[in-house]
Amino acid sequence: KNQRVCHVAVQLEMGSLWEEFNRLGTEMIVTKAGRRMFPTFQVKLSGLDPLADYVLLMDFVPLDDKRYRWGPGHLRPKMDEWAIVSFDKLKLTNNLLDDNGHIILNSMHRYQPRFHVVFVDPRRDSERFAHENFKSFSFPETQFMAVTAYQNHRITQLKIASNPFAKGFRDCEPEAW
Amino acid sequence: KNQRVCHVAVQLEMGSLWEEFNRLGTEMIVTKAGRRMFPTFQVKLSGLDPLADYVLLMDFVPLDDKRYRWGPGHLRPKMDEWAIVSFDKLKLTNNLLDDNGHIILNSMHRYQPRFHVVFVDPRRDSERFAHENFKSFSFPETQFMAVTAYQNHRITQLKIASNPFAKGFRDCEPEAW
């Protein structure tokens, strides 16, 4: 592995929330127009070379068949700072003809989100080193099933309890979250 | 001038709205937190080399003293397409200590917005060619005075009539805009 990526470490943000969902069997809604993930996939990066350029992206590995990618763009990390990368604008869709750059997933199938840090190699023959210029990370607690409607009512209730945009469906508990 | 920029042409969007404001003497609000411009500075680009990289930015030339810049980032133009660049997220502030990347302007002073297309020269000694790698554009009808409160009531009325976010202050006319 290239020196620019071999020391890179990644920590999942909101890990306890992910685990809480994972215990119930996380589900993510997919729609024609595209739907955000909740919890948001968010990681804290360290060990980046402040002078190097990186491309950060995600893909979704089916615990069945195909694979899809999504990237939030370039990053040149700031010195003395743990870069936090949020995929909050990433959207999931079940529309095979989607042209909005959303992730196309198969409803009722399970997926493992994966995160990749790719060093942008400035050398002319960088293709030759492509295999050593990236590092990938998987967090098992972020696995989920793509659905068009929630299958498990307890997942629905946890989403309503923890997602600010679903506050309209809460019954009570003004301070619990 | 470099071939990558010498054929670049730019057309101001919403020209007639800018002219309507200009006839009254355009004013732009500046606040501590930063305020958007309205009308938005928006241009249509043509003559770009589809294989080249560009940086697009704006600055504000005082019809008195200092100068400030703001850039929306890189652009690699799509073939067969007139790229439209919108500076709708640009904000103006009068806070000299601003660290949000907003444009710091002097209230009660007049400014001329200016647009620059900069070719990202891949050559090692690109600094030597910096003077020939950009092209700049000024539209006199986009001049304005920075203010903390509107000075001309007719400007206020035109803003209310044409800015969707000010719809709450309209008296009538559901179809006029």
Add this chain to the structure above:
DNA sequence: CCCTTTTCACCTAGGTGGTAAGAT
């Protein structure tokens, strides 16, 4: 007196799950 700051009601824009109807 002139200019700036703060707060506010009223918008735009868009992210939620519920619900009922539609599709297979």
Add this chain to the structure above:
DNA sequence: ATCTTACCACCTAGGTGAAAAGGG
């Protein structure tokens, strides 16, 4: 029967000028 779609009320988030208060 099972999964999908379209629409909805209800939120978050944030862009408006008005008005009143603050500052020199």
